[in-house]
Amino acid sequence: MQKSSKIFIAGHNGLVGSALVRKLKEKGFANLVYRSHSELDLTTQPAVERFFVEEKPEYVFLAAAKVGGIYANSAYPAEFIFSNMQVQMNVINESWRSGVKKLLFLGSSCIYPKYAPQPMREDALLSGQLEPTNEAYAIAKIAGIIMCRSYNRQYKTDFISVMPTNLYGPNDNYHPMNSHVLPALIRRFHEAKANNAPNVVIWGTGNPTREFLYSDDLADACIFLMQKHTGNEIVNIGSGVEVTIRDLAHLVQKAVGYTGKIEFDVTKPDGTPRKLLDCSRLHAMGWRHSVELEEGIKLAYNDFLKMLKDKSYSHRF
Numbered sequence: 001m002q003k004s005s006k007i008f009i010a011g012h013n014g015l016v017g018s019a020l021v022r023k024l025k026e027k028g029f030a031n032l033v034y035r036s037h038s039e040l041d042l043t044t045q046p047a048v049e050r051f052f053v054e055e056k057p058e059y060v061f062l063a064a065a066k067v068g069g070i071y072a073n074s075a076y077p078a079e080f081i082f083s084n085m086q087v088q089m090n091v092i093n094e095s096w097r098s099g100v101k102k103l104l105f106l107g108s109s110c111i112y113p114k115y116a117p118q119p120m121r122e123d124a125l126l127s128g129q130l131e132p133t134n135e136a137y138a139i140a141k142i143a144g145i146i147m148c149r150s151y152n153r154q155y156k157t158d159f160i161s162v163m164p165t166n167l168y169g170p171n172d173n174y175h176p177m178n179s180h181v182l183p184a185l186i187r188r189f190h191e192a193k194a195n196n197a198p199n200v201v202i203w204g205t206g207n208p209t210r211e212f213l214y215s216d217d218l219a220d221a222c223i224f225l226m227q228k229h230t231g232n233e234i235v236n237i238g239s240g241v242e243v244t245i246r247d248l249a250h251l252v253q254k255a256v257g258y259t260g261k262i263e264f265d266v267t268k269p270d271g272t273p274r275k276l277l278d279c280s281r282l283h284a285m286g287w288r289h290s291v292e293l294e295e296g297i298k299l300a301y302n303d304f305l306k307m308l309k310d311k312s313y314s315h316r317f
Helices: 015-026 045-055 070-075 077-097 132-155 181-194 215-228 245-256 280-285 293-309 311-316
Strands: 007-010 059-062 102-106 159-164 166-168 199-203 209-214 235-237 242-244 261-265
Touching: 007 015, 015 166, 015 215, 045 077, 059 077, 059 215, 070 077, 070 132, 077 102, 077 132, 077 159, 102 132, 102 215, 132 159, 159 215, 166 181, 166 215, 166 293, 181 199, 181 245, 181 293, 199 245, 209 215, 209 245, 209 293, 215 235, 215 280, 235 280, 242 245, 245 261, 245 293, 293 311
Parallel strands: 007 059, 059 102, 102 159, 159 235, 166 209, 199 261
Antiparallel strands: 209 242
């Protein structure tokens, strides 16, 4: 992938896609192509075909996806599986038909079985039962991985798949019902501070551990893998560092400057006790994250404050 190569970032307005645009520009890649949803509906096959015929991108980062937290996955499973599979099928197939040199498909750590050994290795894929609450999304992402592998085998394409851990950072989604845990905590502590609330209640004991990666670090890893990796082996992308929900809450509290109390509602479920990716394959290639969690949360909160003032981001709140 050369600095002059024509690169299509599918989903450039999202958390991952916007990070890819920032990082590619930072590294000197100037020939970037992207379209908003109103300009190009990736679920519509004729429109996607027309785009690839007209633009002829050489490289594709497939970051477009319908995503959300536990509530959204539970409430809209049909939309999650249908929309994601439409986007993947259209973009991957047209990438092959138009002769794209290389495509990177972004999956999710939820593709791994609910009871996969921790840390989760890439070979855990399809080795057990999925977590029921996000099964539809996971199945769609698994289909994307298998589609890339199948096109590689049959058509000799170079389509690779990566599995990121829990992400956060600039341009995140802070919707009260559809956001993931870290942006949800940022919003909750900010509102508690603004309203002088005496406490913030968090579900569960606070003991489960999770892994988080700053979105610009993910983008850096994706560009690294686009340059270095080939073949059908998927690659986990994470920090390799886990934190309890309790400690995460305290880090967000500190970044926001909230001085009230944190209470844990132990009558509510904890969820999976531990969720950590095994990133030894990626680390062996020579890549490691650079933004530590405490610093990243501060950066994310500053971006949250900017987004609050910008009415164009109202759909993320």
